[in-house]
Amino acid sequence: MSSSIEKKNNISRCGWVSPSNIALVKYWGKYDNQLPKNPSVSFTLSTAATTTYVTLGDAHNTGVAKISFTFDGKENKAFQTRLEKFLNQIGPEHLPFVIQYHLQIESSNSFPHSSGIASSASSMSALALCLCDVAYQMDGLEIYDDAFFRKVSILSRLGSGSACRSVFDSMAVWGKHDDISGSSDEYAVSVADEIHPVFKTFRNDILIISANEKSVSSSAGHQLMDGNPFAAARYAQANNRISTIMTALKHGDLQSFGKIIEDEALTLHALMMCSNPSYILMEEGSLSVIKKVKQFRAETKLPLYFTLDAGPNVHLLYPAEYETEISAFIFAELSQFCHDGRIIRDAVGNGPNKIL
Numbered sequence: 001m002s003s004s005i006e007k008k009n010n011i012s013r014c015g016w017v018s019p020s021n022i023a024l025v026k027y028w029g030k031y032d033n034q035l036p037k038n039p040s041v042s043f044t045l046s047t048a049a050t051t052t053y054v055t056l057g058d059a060h061n062t063g064v065a066k067i068s069f070t071f072d073g074k075e076n077k078a079f080q081t082r083l084e085k086f087l088n089q090i091g092p093e094h095l096p097f098v099i100q101y102h103l104q105i106e107s108s109n110s111f112p113h114s115s116g117i118a119s120s121a122s123s124m125s126a127l128a129l130c131l132c133d134v135a136y137q138m139d140g141l142e143i144y145d146d147a148f149f150r151k152v153s154i155l156s157r158l159g160s161g162s163a164c165r166s167v168f169d170s171m172a173v174w175g176k177h178d179d180i181s182g183s184s185d186e187y188a189v190s191v192a193d194e195i196h197p198v199f200k201t202f203r204n205d206i207l208i209i210s211a212n213e214k215s216v217s218s219s220a221g222h223q224l225m226d227g228n229p230f231a232a233a234r235y236a237q238a239n240n241r242i243s244t245i246m247t248a249l250k251h252g253d254l255q256s257f258g259k260i261i262e263d264e265a266l267t268l269h270a271l272m273m274c275s276n277p278s279y280i281l282m283e284e285g286s287l288s289v290i291k292k293v294k295q296f297r298a299e300t301k302l303p304l305y306f307t308l309d310a311g312p313n314v315h316l317l318y319p320a321e322y323e324t325e326i327s328a329f330i331f332a333e334l335s336q337f338c339h340d341g342r343i344i345r346d347a348v349g350n351g352p353n354k355i356l
């Protein structure tokens with residue numbers, strides 16, 4: 001996809017909404033250039049999303065990114081610097097126009113900024129969608145085909161690893177795995193067609209246990225895996241769990257699915273606890289919720305399962321058909337552990353949308 005300066009006038013502005021995703025088998029540990037040490041699989045979400053608009057300005061041809069950036073209508077210099085670094089990284093090899101034209105980037109999230117929800121997956125994928133859209137239009141291409149989404153996934157990955165999985169409907173696998181045809185460490189692939197319909201109905205309620213910024217960032221966490229004594233065993237385990245969860249997903253086997261996602265969440269946090277230096281991102285409320293969910297499941301036999309990403313907030317996953325009973329339990333028993341009672345009610349979603 002080469003950008004052609006002469007065709008610049010065909011396009012001025014485009015916009016995309018891109019969702020967040022929740023990993024079921026986690027990516028934790030990476031090589032340079034955001035290449036994963038193990039494959040991962042995630043549900044694409046629906047409500048938690050970023051809206052981004054990119055407007056193509058005048059050509060400057062300096063070879064260095066020049067952007068203006070607003071988040072929720074306000075300038076944000078810290079984000080702007082991060083985005084310029086990203087554009088300077090991808091420009092020379094992937095999208096030359098991003099270092100040849102002034103870009104105006106406007107972004108906003110559907111979820112509150114201080115909700116403790118990581119926004120890098122939705123924000124980097126929304127930006128990558130806009131940039132690839134501009135490049136496609138410059139080249140006179142109008143069809144958003146598989147090649148388009150593959151390119152978007154590669155660029156999203158370079159912005160923030162897990163973002164590469166957000167660009168696909170329902171469910172995506174990132175990382176080379178023998179059971180997943182076409183899988184790659186460089187981009188994610190859709191596995192939406194390989195899963196039982198029950199998983200497309202899944203709800204994902206995010207219990208905001210704490211809205212504080214994390215004490216250890218994900219990038220520091222990935223780096224600490226390099227010295228983790230259990231790293232090799234973990235990468236092998238993640239490979240095996242991809243095989244097991246894909247079988248469960250195919251057959252609609254809720255129990256096996258639930259066991260793996262909970263084991264994955266606890267493994268992720270155990271890896272943090274045995275890093276050097278060790279650290280803990282769960283809070284007391286996270287543990288209270290986990291215990292109550294296990295107890296509720298034992299008593300009711302309803303398929304309610306938890307997972308966590310690299311933070312204290314707990315994602316609760318269950319099929320929509322049990323929403324009435326499970327919502328009643330969540331509000332009666334679990335909202336007391338949430339910061340200001342905050343719960344984001346989300347669900348498996350259909351992937352990004354072009355809005356302009």
Ligand code: PMV
Nearest residue numbers: 023026027161162218309310
């Ligand atoms: O994409 P990053 O660098 O923010 O790392 C994401 C790590 C986890 O959310 C913990 C797991 C995952 O696969 O999304």
